[in-house]
Amino acid sequence: MAATRPPVSGRQKVEAVVLYPLDWLEERSGLVGAVKYFLFRKVPGDVNWFQTLGSATLTAFIVQAITGVVLAMYYKPDPNSAYESIRHITNDVTLGWLVRGMHRWGASLFIILMFFHMARVFLFGAYKYPRELNWIIGVLLLILGMLEGFTGYLLPWDQTAYWATVVGINLNGTGPIVGPFLSYILRGGSEIGPDTLARYYSIHMLIIPGAIIGLIVLHLYLVIRLGVTSPPWSKSAAGAPWIEEEDEEGPARKGLVQPAPRGGAAK
Amino acid sequence: MDQDPIGHKPEHPPGQSVWPIGFAIGIACVLVGLVISWWVVAIGGAIALVFGALWLSDLSGHPILPAASAEPEPAPGPSGARHEAPPETSRTGFLAFATLGLGGLIGALITIPPLFLAMIPPFLKQSKKPVDLGPLSLYPLNEWRIVTFRLVAGEGPVWNRTAYIRYNGPVKGGVPSFTIISNRCAHLGCPVQPLGLVQQSQSKDISSVTHEPVKVTPVIAVSGFSCPCHGGAYDTEGNRTAGPPVRALDRFQFSIVKGRLVLGKMYSVAHVDGTGAEAEIHTHKLFGPGQHVDGWEQIFYPFTPPS
Amino acid sequence: MSSLEERRRLFARYKQDVKTRGKSFFPGAMFHDTVMSLVVVVIIIVLAIVWYETTGDTPNGDKSVSDAGLLGKVYDDKADPGTFSFVPRPDWYFYFLFYLLRIFKWPDSVILGTVGIPTVCIILLLAVPFFDTRTERRLSRRPVAVVASILVVISMGVLTWKGATATESLASENIKKVPEWVKKNNLPPEAIPGAKLFAQVGCLNCHSYLGTGGGYAGAPDLSSIGSKGLGVKFQIDHLKCPSCVNPGSPMPSFSALGDKRLRQLAIFLEASKGGK
Numbered sequence: 001m002a003a004t005r006p007p008v009s010g011r012q013k014v015e016a017v018v019l020y021p022l023d024w025l026e027e028r029s030g031l032v033g034a035v036k037y038f039l040f041r042k043v044p045g046d047v048n049w050f051q052t053l054g055s056a057t058l059t060a061f062i063v064q065a066i067t068g069v070v071l072a073m074y075y076k077p078d079p080n081s082a083y084e085s086i087r088h089i090t091n092d093v094t095l096g097w098l099v100r101g102m103h104r105w106g107a108s109l110f111i112i113l114m115f116f117h118m119a120r121v122f123l124f125g126a127y128k129y130p131r132e133l134n135w136i137i138g139v140l141l142l143i144l145g146m147l148e149g150f151t152g153y154l155l156p157w158d159q160t161a162y163w164a165t166v167v168g169i170n171l172n173g174t175g176p177i178v179g180p181f182l183s184y185i186l187r188g189g190s191e192i193g194p195d196t197l198a199r200y201y202s203i204h205m206l207i208i209p210g211a212i213i214g215l216i217v218l219h220l221y222l223v224i225r226l227g228v229t230s231p232p233w234s235k236s237a238a239g240a241p242w243i244e245e246e247d248e249e250g251p252a253r254k255g256l257v258q259p260a261p262r263g264g265a266a267k
Numbered sequence: 268m269d270q271d272p273i274g275h276k277p278e279h280p281p282g283q284s285v286w287p288i289g290f291a292i293g294i295a296c297v298l299v300g301l302v303i304s305w306w307v308v309a310i311g312g313a314i315a316l317v318f319g320a321l322w323l324s325d326l327s328g329h330p331i332l333p334a335a336s337a338e339p340e341p342a343p344g345p346s347g348a349r350h351e352a353p354p355e356t357s358r359t360g361f362l363a364f365a366t367l368g369l370g371g372l373i374g375a376l377i378t379i380p381p382l383f384l385a386m387i388p389p390f391l392k393q394s395k396k397p398v399d400l401g402p403l404s405l406y407p408l409n410e411w412r413i414v415t416f417r418l419v420a421g422e423g424p425v426w427n428r429t430a431y432i433r434y435n436g437p438v439k440g441g442v443p444s445f446t447i448i449s450n451r452c453a454h455l456g457c458p459v460q461p462l463g464l465v466q467q468s469q470s471k472d473i474s475s476v477t478h479e480p481v482k483v484t485p486v487i488a489v490s491g492f493s494c495p496c497h498g499g500a501y502d503t504e505g506n507r508t509a510g511p512p513v514r515a516l517d518r519f520q521f522s523i524v525k526g527r528l529v530l531g532k533m534y535s536v537a538h539v540d541g542t543g544a545e546a547e548i549h550t551h552k553l554f555g556p557g558q559h560v561d562g563w564e565q566i567f568y569p570f571t572p573p574s
Numbered sequence: 575m576s577s578l579e580e581r582r583r584l585f586a587r588y589k590q591d592v593k594t595r596g597k598s599f600f601p602g603a604m605f606h607d608t609v610m611s612l613v614v615v616v617i618i619i620v621l622a623i624v625w626y627e628t629t630g631d632t633p634n635g636d637k638s639v640s641d642a643g644l645l646g647k648v649y650d651d652k653a654d655p656g657t658f659s660f661v662p663r664p665d666w667y668f669y670f671l672f673y674l675l676r677i678f679k680w681p682d683s684v685i686l687g688t689v690g691i692p693t694v695c696i697i698l699l700l701a702v703p704f705f706d707t708r709t710e711r712r713l714s715r716r717p718v719a720v721v722a723s724i725l726v727v728i729s730m731g732v733l734t735w736k737g738a739t740a741t742e743s744l745a746s747e748n749i750k751k752v753p754e755w756v757k758k759n760n761l762p763p764e765a766i767p768g769a770k771l772f773a774q775v776g777c778l779n780c781h782s783y784l785g786t787g788g789g790y791a792g793a794p795d796l797s798s799i800g801s802k803g804l805g806v807k808f809q810i811d812h813l814k815c816p817s818c819v820n821p822g823s824p825m826p827s828f829s830a831l832g833d834k835r836l837r838q839l840a841i842f843l844e845a846s847k848g849g850k
Contacts, residue, residue: 039604042596047603052610059611063618079425083652090626090648091636097648101622105645109618111667122702122723125711129581132703139699146667153665162653163457163662167496170456171671174557174688176567183555184389190553190574191418192655193425195389227592228603232711238596239588242709244580415656427656450658454684455675458658462776462826465745488835491826493779495661495742497676498790500780502826509780509824510790513681557684564682 044230044238050124051228053117058216060110065209067103075155077201079194082157107149114142126229134222137215144212151204154197165200166192286325289318302570329364393574395419397522398530399475401483406434406445406528409543411489413450413461416530417479430519430530431461431492433503435543444544447519448492448505449533453512456556457496463489476527492516504539504546513559515539518548533574537561584709621645661742669737670730676740679790743787748773751786758784759797761845768842771835775828783846792824798848809840 026032074093076085089096118138121127127135154165169192173183188195230237296311324331398416406412411433419426428449435444450459463486470484491508493500500509505516515538520531537549537560551560553574559565597603628643637648654660664672671692678687706719713720752769755761761769772778778787782795789795808819813836816825828836 039600040598042592043599043603044592045595045597047606049606049610051603052607055607056610056614059614060618063615079653080423083649086649087636097626097637098619098622101625102618105621105625106618108665108667109614109621113614119723119727122719123713125716125719127703128706128709128711129578129703130585135703136700139696142699143696149665149667156649157653158650159653159657159660160647160650160663162655163660164664166451166456167662168664168668170556171688173555174455174685176685176689177569179689180555180558180568180570180572181390184572185386187389189389190393190572191426193419194422227589229588229711232713236595237711238591239584240591240711242584242711244583244709413658425653425655427654429656429658455688457662458660460658460745460776460779462779462828463830464771464774488775488831490775490828490830493776495744495779495788498679498780498788500824500826503830507681508826509792511675511679511681511684513684557688559681562682564685567685 038224041224043228044234046230046234046236046238047228048231048234050120050231053113053120054223057110057113057117058220060106060113061212061216063102063106064110067099067106068205068209070099071103072205077155077197079157079197082155082197086156086158107152111145111149114145118142124229124232131222131226131229134219134226137219137222141212141215141219144208144215148204148208148212151200151208154200155204157197162192165196286318286322290315290322293318390572393572395532397524398479399477399481399524400432400528400530401473401475401481402527403434403443403523405471405473405483406432408434408436410434411461411463411486413465413484413486415482415484416475417481420477420479429458431486431489432528433543438544443523445521445528446504446543446546447521447530449517449519450492451517451556452494452496452499453507453514453516453535453556454494454497454499454510457494459492459494459499459501459516461486461489462491462493463487504542505536506538513557513564514554514561517553518550535560581707581709659744659746661744666734666738669735670733671737673733673737673740676790741782741785741787741789743776743778745774745776748778748786751784755784759846759848761842765842765845768838768840768845771831771839772842775831775839780825796843797846799846800844801847804844806837806840806844809843810836813839 022032071089074085074089074096076082086100089100091097121135121138150165150168154161169183169186172186173179175182184190186196186199187193188199227238230239232242234240293311293313293315296314297308298311300307300309300311321331395418398418398420400414400416411431413429414432415427415429417424417426418428431446431448431450433446435446438444451457452459466485466487470482473481473483475481489503491500491502492505494510494512498510499507499512501512501516502508505518507513507515515536517533517535519533522529522531533553535551535554537551539549540547549561552571554560554568554571558568560568625643625645626637626648628645629648630638630641630643632638639647639649639651642648674687674691675684678684708716710716749770752766752773755769756766772783777783777796780788780790780793782789782793782797784797810833812819813827813831814829815827816823828839831839
């Protein structure tokens with residue numbers, strides 16, 4: 001006769017249903033553990049609303065990526081049909097005007113939020129050791145974001161788009177020595193023509209978003225690894241006091257800590 | 268024992284070698300070739316790669332070829348020629364080197380053709396065919412016309428361009444003189460406006476011999492040109508009179524074929540002395556807007572891509 | 575400057591503080607992030623709706639090019655590379671660069687405004703963590719950082735604002751303003767032909783008049799030029815040869831207009847005695 005088992009409650013049954021696939025996935029990939037680590041990692045208790053600007057920027061980028069991909073299903077990157085495809089999206093395609101509007105204003109928000117986020121990080125001193133690399137990645141993301149806006153501006157192929165691009169490319173051309181060559185590469189020749197639009201489309205859709213996504217992954221990885229800072233004005237800031245001489249707990253605290261080994265190699 | 272991954276400590280440092288000189292010659296050929304010809308660039312690049320590899324192999328202590336002018340070697344022993352004792356040529360060392368080398372080769376094979384496609388074609392085949400602008404009767408003596416034409420035939424309005432054209436009468440010797448000024452500002456390329464009264468109602472649309480549209484609009488009382496973007500201003504010969512433009516407006520070469528005006532290549536102008544048929548035009552190869560052709564700032568633009 | 579050892583110890587202290595007194599990212603901090611992200615998405619959607627709905631329609635139901643709404647045009651006319659009556663503008667986040675180009679209006683300085691200053695700024699930005707290696711975070715003890723950020727915000731803000739409000743001149747737009755000028759400046763009927771010439775012939779590319787025009791430094795505003803009592807003859811002489819009357823003036827000669835038109839212009843200028 002089979003051993004009797006205690007009755008299993010409804011809640012336990014539901015838990016088992018949910019947990020079984022997760023355990024399956026975890027055993028084979030470790031991903032569930034990674035997500036748990038991300039969600040339940042510790043951050044300082046006094047993190048501030050200003051520090052939501054980074055994730056807000058990420059959200060704006062995700063909006064751009066999704067609306068951009070959908071717009072690409074209707075947009076035609078040839079000078080003879082680009083303008084018409086934009087008119088088509090704006091006037092005829094159901095909710096095309098909304099997706100296009102979200103993409104256009106999402107771009108402005110993305111850039112503003114990047115500037116605000118950069119200002120917040122600067123004022124919090126969160127670019128200091130060991131987060132210098134993250135700051136550099138952030139500046140590169142800012143530059144890439146503005147270039148993304150510049151290349152996207154040409155795509156509607158209306159008067160504003162065309163002439164702003166003429167001036168922008170010529171601006172590059174005034175750079176010493178390599179300037180003229182850079183402007184030829186951007187234009188695809190000595191004059192803006194059909195090649196230019198195709199090039200800008202490739203840069204805007206593939207090259208820069210690829211670079212941005214790669215750098216964002218690195219940026220987030222570093223945030224998770226190095227931790228989030230406390231606001232500098234906080235009374236109970238993690239890591240405070242910032243100046244060792246002001247550390248009242250003195251040697252007892254200092255003794256807690258070994259300096260990081262050089263080069264990281266085990267002895 | 269402290270061994271590097273390949274497993275050998277070189278017994279003595281690499282000797283003097285000629286490889287750096289060869290590498291330098293290769294780089295010099297590349298730089299010279301950028302000005303003269305792409306073939307020289309390719310040859311220079313190959314030389315630089317070969318000598319660079321030989322030099323690197325020298326520095327790493329595993330020279331591919333023994334250095335030609337090596338310092339006197341210690342008595343080599345009966346087996347003779349090689350500079351170093353071979354115990355390090357273990358299999359792992361060779362495999363590591365070969366993997367990295369092959370990886371580099373694969374990387375090069377994958378990236379170089381696409382990079383080539385992205386960067387080189389913009390510099391090839393830039394010359395444009397001549398553009399027909401209609402019969403000479405459309406251009407009365409000393410009158411300005413705003414002419415919009417297609418720079419390249421058969422690809423649509425993306426190739427629309429505008430020029431300001433004035434017939435100056437015959438030069439000594441009877442050849443007709445035209446002043447043909449591009450409407451792209453020499454500062455950053457904005458469309459330059461005429462300082463005059465545009466007669467839109469008298470605009471004529473004609474078809475060129477290649478069946479491309481050409482629009483000819485008279486403009487009277489022209490005192491010069493000015494650019495709305497950043498305040499550049501020019502006189503009727505295209506010389507800069509005010510604002511940030513770094514030289515005069517670009518012009519087009521022209522010819523008269525069977526009684527019709529035909530546009531040739533565009534070229535840059537430093538400045539123009541005199542006016543009309545007697546004008547002395549100080550010409551240059553076509554430069555992009557904002558690039559100085561004379562004055563001390565021309566050192567910033569030593570190379571111009573072909574146009 | 576703090577030593578590297580000091581900075582490492584500080585970071586180790588930080589990690590310990592977070593371990594002992596930190597809170598879990600989910601749900602606390604992540605909730606704030608989620609709320610802010612929702613705000614961002616809602617703002618984007620609202621802007622998109624306002625942009626579209628406030629733009630007028632053409633008779634066939636498409637959105638109009640000219641009847642722009644609160645947030646600007648939905649699209650412009652199709653690109654015409656051969657146009658000679660369009661004033662280019664970049665997107666708003668490049669307005670500071672655009673205005674910088676107007677500031678550097680001498681040919682020798684062009685390269686400063688186009689690539690010089692932006693490149694220097696980018697290098698400075700990238701190098702921030704390397705010239706500030708102090709561990710201090712409190713703003714009250716970081717005067718250089720605070721002053722620098724205030725200056726940057728003010729200068730970028732001012733440049734962007736000036737770029738946004740920079741005026742321009744297009745003959746086809748200017749001519750529509752003539753009736754307004756007649757009203758505002760109380761222009762008599764004989765000044766109207768001159769006003770129309772003034773609008774079209776390019777004067778407004780450099781000069782400004784009653785809020786329109788290029789307004790470049792060195793080209794005076796002409797709204798009340800008549801109240802200086804210079805006289806019609808002076809105006810005509812000046813228009814024929816500005817540098818004869820005003821040595822060093824970069825203004826071109828307008829003698830190509832012919833005596834009749836010059837006289838009309840002069841009458842208009844003399845009648846412009848300042849708006850109400």
